Amino acid sequence: MPPLLNVQNLEVRFPGHTPVRGVSFRLAPGQVLGIVGESGSGKSLTALALMGLVPAPGIVQAECLAWSPPQQPAVDLGTLTPQSWPRYRGRAMGMVFQEPASSLNPVYPCGWQLAEACRAHQPLTPAQVRQRQVQLLQEVQLLPPDAPGAMVQSLFNRYPHQFSGGQLQRWMLAIALASDPWLLLADEPTTALDVTIQAEILTLLKRLCQHRQMATILISHDLAVVGDLAGHVLVMYQGTVVESGDKSAIFHQPQHPYTRGLLVCRPTARHRLPALPTLADFLENRPLPPPIPAAVTAQRLSHLQHQPVLLQVQDLRVAYRRQGQASLAVNGVSFAIHRGETLGLVGESGCGKSTLARAVLRLLPPHSGRIFFDGQDITHRSAAQLRPLRRRMQLIFQDPLGSLSPRMTVREALLEPLRIHSPRQSHRLALAQVVTLLERVGLDAAALPRYPHQFSGGQRQRLAIARALVTSPDFIICDESVSALDISIQAQVLNLLKQLQTEFQLTYLFISHDLSVVHFMSDRIMVMNQGQILEIGSADQIYHHPQHPYTQSLIQAIPHLDIPLVS
Structure with a gap:
């Protein structure tokens, strides 16, 4: 019996550029194929080519692009006209995109x-x-x-x-x-979701594929997500397939350095590393750093607990009014952060994490409770009274493109905080400070005349970090600052945040719904649900020995590959 879909040597060409080339695979009814790679690797363009959705002036060519559903005549998808495609697209082939709110x-x-x-x-x-x-x-x-x-x-x-x-x-x-399709293409269907919701959607997809005997192509930048569902995996890098095979072979005996990098770039429970390996480490065959001994982690935590408290929150409540009634988004939260510490805050969307962060920075008025920053009670200070402290407290948002003004160049965006907080500083010295900071976050002076949309997602997040650092703060809140990034870019940004913490003696409140990322970054972790802190403890204690059932459910929902370090 022929496969449902037979693709041989697929190419997508644009004038002067071939972003997808040499892609081949076969897919039978009921099978799940995972396509993995970073942004720009050609994953989504491959899916669009299979659906006849490549935008003009793109051209799709292939040695074979055969569609052969059971008990139906075979069709060469490469020969379909725009008028013929509706018989297949949406009817025999369904597609689920990454961002449902936009779809x-x-x-x-x-x-x-x-x-x-x-x-x-x-x-x-x-x-x-x-x-x-x-x-x-x-x-x-x-x-x-x-x-x-x-x-x-x-x-x-x-x-x-x-x-x-x-x-x-x-x-x-x-x-x-x-329309009861034979094939479902799922393009990053869980990237924007909390880890527990992601687990529910993956379980649902698995059940639907088995029940309907529906072939599925799952596209993701996360091998752990693909490993939960797919039986066969294609790894794409710069438009080509660098490795393909059975899931177990790809995960346990990867042949290509890029595949090995994707496997290890994600923080894991097995190893607590001083820095996450990056794809460059594997592509250039660099040695990996040894794991941090548990005694060293305990010694650092003990040292931090003897440092002065920089931020203290006592019985904080933040209320929103809905239909004339007050609803508590933050309900009786208390904690302290010591100088130089990273306190992780983890919880699902809607639990109150971001509301708590904004209240701590006095961007939202507290309903009750007290907030102390460096020993000063800032709970009821006016905007004018808070102005001298604003320089010392900064926020890095989840979406750098949304937090950076599209009308301001990098030069203007980074000089603006200095004009506000250091108005007497000369323009020449301010510009020199900005250039130095750009170099420190992995960019250079060539970025100054450019606008945010002219950078990649990882570069934009580096710009957001530079803007937060330009006022020389003591305390930074990272609010889901890496959740929208590819795994490899995420590793680079997390490593950068750790390096900057050491260099600038920063204190972090690191917010995320991803416990594995929070575990890598944090000295201690707080778990939040429905506006309350359920438990707080050392990062290893919360991750490996959670006490609250909610924390246990968060950890169980994390996709685990359990892959040893591959050198």
Whole structure:
């Protein structure tokens, strides 16, 4: 029996550039193929080529691009015209994108959008459409089997912005499955999700593939995510497949240095390293750093506990008003951070992490409680009174493109804080300070006249770090500052943050939903849920011996490859 999809020597060409070349694989019904690589490696472009969605003036060529569903005539996808593609795209092939909020139309209720997908490829009556909608939502676990009609209608009437990220991804799955496709392409379907929601979506995908015998192509930059679902893996680097094979062979006997780098760049429980290995270490065959002995970690923690307290929070509460009633987003939180320490704060989206961070910096007014910075009570200080302290407290956001003004060059963005906090400093000295700082974060003076959109994601995060450092702060809050980055770029930025902490004697509050990243960065960890701190302790204690069931669930949800260091 021929494979469902047979791809041989696939190429995607643009004038003067061939970003995808020599991609080959075969996929049978029910199989899951993982395609792994960094941003720009050609993963998503490969998926778009299979769906006939490569934008002009791109040209798709292949020795073989055969589509052979069971008991149906085979088709050469490379010969399809724009008029022929709708018979296959969306009908025989479904696609789930990375950002469901951008994929769904914000002006239509989600129920209407699912109904549209149900009607698009099948002639159904209104009653049949509703029955199909309910069936699909039950299949993706958005509706319980015995849901009353009022609950169903309420779900249909809600708009995309009224759902969480995990719920939106389930809506996207339901829409993709509406036509019973033979093939599902999932392009980074869990990247923007919390680790527990990510585990739920991966489990759902696995169950759907087995139940429907649906072939699936899972695209990700994270080998741990792919390893949870795929049986066969392609590793792509700079537009080509550098390694392919069975999952166990790829994970336990990787042949290419790039694959070995992807496996080890992610922080793991097995090793606590002084710095994460990067892809450059493997591509240039550099030796890996030895793990930190447990005694050294304990000695550092003991030393930090004897340092002065820089930030202290006592019984802090922050309230939002919804429909005239106060709702506590932060409820009775107390903690202290010592100078030079990194305190990790971990929890799912909506637990109050970012609200707590903004309240600590007095960007949100506290409802009650007290905040002390370097021994000074700043709980009720006015904006004018806080101005001298602002220079010493900085924030690095999750999305650097959103936090950097698109209308300001790098020069303007980095000089602006100095004009505010050091108005008497000469322009020449300020510019020299900015250039020195750019070099320290891995950039140079050539970046000064450029705008944020002209940089990659990793470079933009380096710019955001430079802007936070330009006022010589004592305390920095990193709010999900690496969660949107590729694994290898994430490793570089985490290493940079650690180096800068030592060099500039910084104190961090490091916020993330990823416990493995927080464990690597932190001396101590706080676990937050529903506005409260559930437990706090040393990083190793929280990671390896969690006491609270919620913390245990966070750790169990982390995709674990359990791969030893590959040198």
